[in-house]
Amino acid sequence: SQQGEEDPQALSIQEGENATMNCSYKTSINNLQWYRQNSGRGLVHLILIRSNEREKHSGRLRVTLDTSKKSSSLLITASRAADTASYFCASVPLYNFNKFYFGSGTKLNVKP
Amino acid sequence: DTAVSQTPKYLVTQMGNDKSIKCEQNLGHDTMYWYKQDSKKFLKIMFSYNNKELIINETVPNRFSPKSPDKAHLNLHINSLELGDSAVYFCASSQDLGASLSGTEAFFGQGTRLTVV
Numbered sequence: 691s692q693q694g695e696e697d698p699q700a701l702s703i704q705e706g707e708n709a710t711m712n713c714s715y716k717t718s719i720n721n722l723q724w725y726r727q728n729s730g731r732g733l734v735h736l737i738l739i740r741s742n743e744r745e746k747h748s749g750r751l752r753v754t755l756d757t758s759k760k761s762s763s764l765l766i767t768a769s770r771a772a773d774t775a776s777y778f779c780a781s782v783p784l785y786n787f788n789k790f791y792f793g794s795g796t797k798l799n800v801k802p
Numbered sequence: 803d804t805a806v807s808q809t810p811k812y813l814v815t816q817m818g819n820d821k822s823i824k825c826e827q828n829l830g831h832d833t834m835y836w837y838k839q840d841s842k843k844f845l846k847i848m849f850s851y852n853n854k855e856l857i858i859n860e861t862v863p864n865r866f867s868p869k870s871p872d873k874a875h876l877n878l879h880i881n882s883l884e885l886g887d888s889a890v891y892f893c894a895s896s897q898d899l900g901a902s903l904s905g906t907e908a909f910f911g912q913g914t915r916l917t918v919v
Contacts, residue, residue, distance in 0.1 A: 697896070722903040732806070732892060732910035733845075740905055776843060786834050788857055788896075790908050792845035 694781050694793040706722040709766040711796040713779030714759075720782045722755060724764050727776045736764075736777075741784070771802045786801065805829050808893045808911035815883055816919055823878045823914045825893030832898035833857075834866060834876040835908065839890040851876050852898060883918045890915050 694715040703709055715722065721740045725733040739746045739755045739762065746753045752765040766773055776795040783789055808825040815821050827834060835858075836848040850858035854870045865881045880887060893911040 722908060723905075725908075727912075730913075732912045733894075733908075735907040738905050738907060765887075776828060778845060780908070786858075788850050788898075789847060790835070790894075790896075791847070792837070794842055794844040800865070 694779050694791055696777070696779055696793045696796045699794070699795060700797045700799070702801065703769055704799055705769060705771055707769055707772070707802050709769050709798055709800070711764045711777050713762045713781075713793070715758065715762075715779070715781035715791065717781070718784040719757070719788070722752060722753075722762050723780045723782070723790070724751075724762075725780060725792075727778065727779045729775070733778060745777070761794050766798075769798075769800045773798050774798060774800045804897055805899075806909050807910040808891075808914055810914060811912060812915050813814045814919065817885060818882045819883050820879070821883060821916070822880070823891055823893075825876050825878070825911060826911070827874055827884075827893075827895040829895055829909060831895040831909070832873060833896050834870065834873075835894040835896075836876065836878050837892040837894060837910075839913070840891060841889070845892070849876075849878075863903055878901055880916075883916075885918050888916055888918045 697712045723738045724736045727733045737748045750767045755762045778795040780790040806827045833852045849868045851870045869877045871918045890913045894908045896908045897906045
Protein backbone atom coordinates (compact mmCIF):
# COMPACT_ATOMS: atom_id res chain seq x y z
CA SER A 691 0.00 0.00 0.00
CA GLN A 692 1.18 3.53 -0.70
CA GLN A 693 -0.95 5.07 2.00
CA GLY A 694 0.57 7.33 4.60
CA GLU A 695 0.28 7.01 8.33
CA GLU A 696 -0.26 9.66 10.94
CA ASP A 697 1.04 9.45 14.46
CA PRO A 698 -0.24 9.64 17.14
CA GLN A 699 -3.73 8.36 16.41
CA ALA A 700 -5.12 10.61 19.14
CA LEU A 701 -3.79 13.61 21.04
CA SER A 702 -5.36 15.50 23.92
CA ILE A 703 -3.90 18.81 25.12
CA GLN A 704 -4.89 21.94 27.02
CA GLU A 705 -5.72 25.17 25.25
CA GLY A 706 -2.58 27.21 24.74
CA GLU A 707 -0.29 24.23 24.40
CA ASN A 708 1.39 23.21 21.17
CA ALA A 709 0.28 20.13 19.23
CA THR A 710 2.64 18.09 17.07
CA MET A 711 1.48 15.44 14.63
CA ASN A 712 3.65 13.26 12.46
CA CYS A 713 3.15 11.66 9.10
CA SER A 714 5.07 9.00 7.22
CA TYR A 715 4.66 8.07 3.57
CA LYS A 716 6.07 5.41 1.31
CA THR A 717 6.83 6.69 -2.18
CA SER A 718 8.73 9.64 -3.61
CA ILE A 719 6.50 12.67 -3.62
CA ASN A 720 5.80 15.80 -5.60
CA ASN A 721 4.34 17.47 -2.53
CA LEU A 722 2.70 16.70 0.80
CA GLN A 723 -0.39 18.39 2.16
CA TRP A 724 -2.16 18.61 5.49
CA TYR A 725 -5.92 18.70 5.88
CA ARG A 726 -8.32 19.17 8.78
CA GLN A 727 -11.61 17.36 9.20
CA ASN A 728 -14.14 18.58 11.72
CA SER A 729 -16.58 15.97 12.98
CA GLY A 730 -19.14 15.07 10.34
CA ARG A 731 -17.62 17.37 7.74
CA GLY A 732 -15.42 17.16 4.67
CA LEU A 733 -11.68 17.76 4.65
CA VAL A 734 -10.31 21.28 4.42
CA HIS A 735 -6.87 22.03 3.04
CA LEU A 736 -4.44 23.65 5.49
CA ILE A 737 -0.99 23.79 3.96
CA LEU A 738 1.11 22.32 1.16
CA ILE A 739 4.85 21.69 1.21
CA ARG A 740 6.78 20.79 -1.93
CA SER A 741 9.39 18.06 -2.05
CA ASN A 742 12.23 20.61 -2.37
CA GLU A 743 11.08 22.53 0.71
CA ARG A 744 12.03 21.65 4.28
CA GLU A 745 9.81 23.94 6.31
CA LYS A 746 6.76 26.07 5.77
CA HIS A 747 4.68 28.36 7.96
CA SER A 748 1.10 29.54 7.77
CA GLY A 749 -0.24 31.47 10.75
CA ARG A 750 -0.04 29.14 13.75
CA LEU A 751 0.88 26.19 11.57
CA ARG A 752 4.40 24.96 10.93
CA VAL A 753 5.10 22.04 8.64
CA THR A 754 8.41 20.28 8.18
CA LEU A 755 9.37 17.73 5.56
CA ASP A 756 12.21 15.21 5.63
CA THR A 757 12.27 13.41 2.30
CA SER A 758 15.18 11.20 3.36
CA LYS A 759 12.99 9.77 6.13
CA LYS A 760 9.79 10.09 4.13
CA SER A 761 8.19 11.94 7.00
CA SER A 762 6.50 15.23 7.80
CA SER A 763 5.28 16.93 10.92
CA LEU A 764 2.57 19.48 11.60
CA LEU A 765 2.93 21.80 14.57
CA ILE A 766 0.00 23.87 15.77
CA THR A 767 1.15 26.52 18.19
CA ALA A 768 -0.95 28.11 20.94
CA SER A 769 -3.80 25.68 20.31
CA ARG A 770 -7.43 26.70 20.71
CA ALA A 771 -10.55 24.68 21.44
CA ALA A 772 -11.61 25.39 17.85
CA ASP A 773 -8.57 23.40 16.63
CA THR A 774 -10.29 20.22 17.85
CA ALA A 775 -10.55 18.07 14.74
CA SER A 776 -8.87 15.21 12.90
CA TYR A 777 -5.76 16.06 10.92
CA PHE A 778 -4.67 14.15 7.84
CA CYS A 779 -1.59 14.26 5.71
CA ALA A 780 -1.86 13.56 2.00
CA SER A 781 1.12 12.58 -0.10
CA VAL A 782 1.05 13.32 -3.82
CA PRO A 783 3.28 10.87 -5.72
CA LEU A 784 6.09 12.18 -7.86
CA TYR A 785 4.85 10.63 -11.10
CA ASN A 786 1.13 10.63 -10.48
CA PHE A 787 -0.05 14.12 -9.63
CA ASN A 788 -3.69 13.18 -9.65
CA LYS A 789 -3.51 11.04 -6.54
CA PHE A 790 -3.70 12.09 -2.93
CA TYR A 791 -2.78 9.31 -0.50
CA PHE A 792 -4.27 9.80 2.95
CA GLY A 793 -3.96 7.84 6.17
CA SER A 794 -6.37 7.55 9.08
CA GLY A 795 -5.49 10.86 10.66
CA THR A 796 -4.64 12.18 14.12
CA LYS A 797 -7.60 13.07 16.28
CA LEU A 798 -6.75 16.23 18.22
CA ASN A 799 -8.76 17.26 21.25
CA VAL A 800 -8.00 20.69 22.68
CA LYS A 801 -9.51 21.14 26.12
CA PRO A 802 -10.61 24.63 27.12
CA ASP B 803 -21.77 29.06 -2.89
CA THR B 804 -20.75 25.47 -2.18
CA ALA B 805 -17.60 24.56 -4.11
CA VAL B 806 -18.08 20.78 -4.07
CA SER B 807 -21.54 19.53 -3.25
CA GLN B 808 -22.71 15.96 -2.99
CA THR B 809 -26.12 14.48 -2.39
CA PRO B 810 -27.57 12.92 -0.43
CA LYS B 811 -25.84 13.62 2.88
CA TYR B 812 -27.28 10.48 4.46
CA LEU B 813 -28.35 7.28 2.75
CA VAL B 814 -29.80 4.25 4.52
CA THR B 815 -30.64 1.28 2.35
CA GLN B 816 -31.03 -2.46 2.42
CA MET B 817 -28.54 -5.02 1.23
CA GLY B 818 -28.88 -5.84 -2.43
CA ASN B 819 -30.25 -2.45 -3.44
CA ASP B 820 -28.72 -0.16 -6.06
CA LYS B 821 -28.03 3.46 -5.12
CA SER B 822 -26.36 6.55 -6.54
CA ILE B 823 -24.50 9.45 -4.99
CA LYS B 824 -24.20 12.68 -6.97
CA CYS B 825 -21.36 15.18 -6.92
CA GLU B 826 -20.96 18.57 -8.55
CA GLN B 827 -18.16 21.12 -8.40
CA ASN B 828 -18.37 24.76 -9.48
CA LEU B 829 -14.64 25.47 -9.29
CA GLY B 830 -13.85 24.80 -12.94
CA HIS B 831 -11.52 21.96 -11.95
CA ASP B 832 -10.52 19.28 -14.41
CA THR B 833 -10.06 16.44 -11.95
CA MET B 834 -12.59 14.83 -9.64
CA TYR B 835 -12.29 11.99 -7.14
CA TRP B 836 -14.25 9.59 -5.00
CA TYR B 837 -12.85 8.60 -1.62
CA LYS B 838 -14.16 6.12 0.93
CA GLN B 839 -13.68 6.75 4.65
CA ASP B 840 -14.16 3.69 6.82
CA SER B 841 -15.13 3.47 10.48
CA LYS B 842 -11.49 3.90 11.52
CA LYS B 843 -11.34 7.18 9.58
CA PHE B 844 -8.99 5.68 6.99
CA LEU B 845 -9.45 7.62 3.76
CA LYS B 846 -8.89 5.58 0.60
CA ILE B 847 -9.03 6.77 -2.98
CA MET B 848 -11.49 4.89 -5.17
CA PHE B 849 -11.60 6.71 -8.50
CA SER B 850 -10.15 9.72 -10.22
CA TYR B 851 -11.50 11.36 -13.38
CA ASN B 852 -9.76 13.96 -15.50
CA ASN B 853 -11.86 15.81 -18.05
CA LYS B 854 -14.51 13.08 -17.93
CA GLU B 855 -11.93 10.33 -18.46
CA LEU B 856 -11.24 7.65 -15.84
CA ILE B 857 -7.57 7.79 -14.86
CA ILE B 858 -7.49 5.94 -11.54
CA ASN B 859 -9.43 2.89 -10.45
CA GLU B 860 -8.01 1.61 -7.19
CA THR B 861 -9.11 -2.03 -7.30
CA VAL B 862 -12.64 -1.17 -6.40
CA PRO B 863 -15.26 -3.93 -6.92
CA ASN B 864 -17.01 -3.51 -10.25
CA ARG B 865 -20.28 -3.05 -8.34
CA PHE B 866 -19.05 0.54 -8.06
CA SER B 867 -19.36 2.47 -11.30
CA PRO B 868 -18.47 6.15 -11.56
CA LYS B 869 -20.09 8.26 -14.26
CA SER B 870 -18.93 11.67 -15.39
CA PRO B 871 -21.45 13.34 -17.75
CA ASP B 872 -19.29 16.47 -17.85
CA LYS B 873 -16.21 17.66 -16.04
CA ALA B 874 -18.27 19.39 -13.33
CA HIS B 875 -20.07 16.22 -12.29
CA LEU B 876 -18.92 12.83 -11.05
CA ASN B 877 -21.59 10.47 -9.82
CA LEU B 878 -21.09 7.15 -8.08
CA HIS B 879 -23.45 4.28 -8.68
CA ILE B 880 -23.31 1.22 -6.47
CA ASN B 881 -25.02 -2.04 -7.40
CA SER B 882 -26.01 -4.88 -5.09
CA LEU B 883 -25.05 -3.07 -1.91
CA GLU B 884 -23.31 -5.07 0.81
CA LEU B 885 -22.94 -4.47 4.54
CA GLY B 886 -19.23 -3.73 4.03
CA ASP B 887 -20.08 -0.81 1.77
CA SER B 888 -21.23 1.15 4.81
CA ALA B 889 -18.90 4.13 5.07
CA VAL B 890 -18.68 7.83 4.38
CA TYR B 891 -18.04 8.61 0.72
CA PHE B 892 -16.35 11.86 -0.19
CA CYS B 893 -16.23 13.57 -3.53
CA ALA B 894 -13.33 15.94 -4.19
CA SER B 895 -11.91 18.00 -7.02
CA SER B 896 -8.60 19.62 -7.92
CA GLN B 897 -7.03 21.50 -10.80
CA ASP B 898 -5.16 19.42 -13.32
CA LEU B 899 -1.62 19.50 -11.99
CA GLY B 900 -0.35 19.67 -15.51
CA ALA B 901 -1.53 23.26 -15.54
CA SER B 902 0.16 24.07 -12.23
CA LEU B 903 3.36 22.22 -11.49
CA SER B 904 3.69 23.97 -8.14
CA GLY B 905 1.13 21.66 -6.61
CA THR B 906 -2.60 21.69 -6.19
CA GLU B 907 -4.95 21.16 -3.29
CA ALA B 908 -8.10 19.09 -3.23
CA PHE B 909 -11.49 20.48 -2.32
CA PHE B 910 -13.83 18.07 -0.60
CA GLY B 911 -17.57 17.77 -0.39
CA GLN B 912 -19.35 17.26 2.93
CA GLY B 913 -19.57 13.53 2.52
CA THR B 914 -22.38 10.99 2.14
CA ARG B 915 -22.85 8.63 5.04
CA LEU B 916 -24.03 5.36 3.55
CA THR B 917 -25.51 2.77 5.89
CA VAL B 918 -26.40 -0.63 4.50
CA VAL B 919 -28.74 -2.67 6.70
